[in-house]
Amino acid sequence: MAKFELKFFDFESEHAHIKVCKNNVNLIDCISISGENDGDCFLINIDKSTAIKFAKTIRTEINKIKEVSNV
Secondary structure, three states: OOOOOOEEEEOOOOOOEEEEEEEEEEEEEEEEEEEEEEOOOEEEOOOOHHOOOOHHHHHHHHHHHHHHHHO
């Protein structure tokens, strides 16, 4: 199983970020999204189907931004 980690930095704060890791927790593949902002940490674990829906939603929102900027 491949292990990977992606880190996305907030464009407004150098200390805020979201980290995405592929994990195998209790033999269930999931994507863990963890982040920190102003010292507060959070963790979200999502399964494959939720990750796919999330990715589709992100693409939809990106397309909305593109449509507004083309007006």
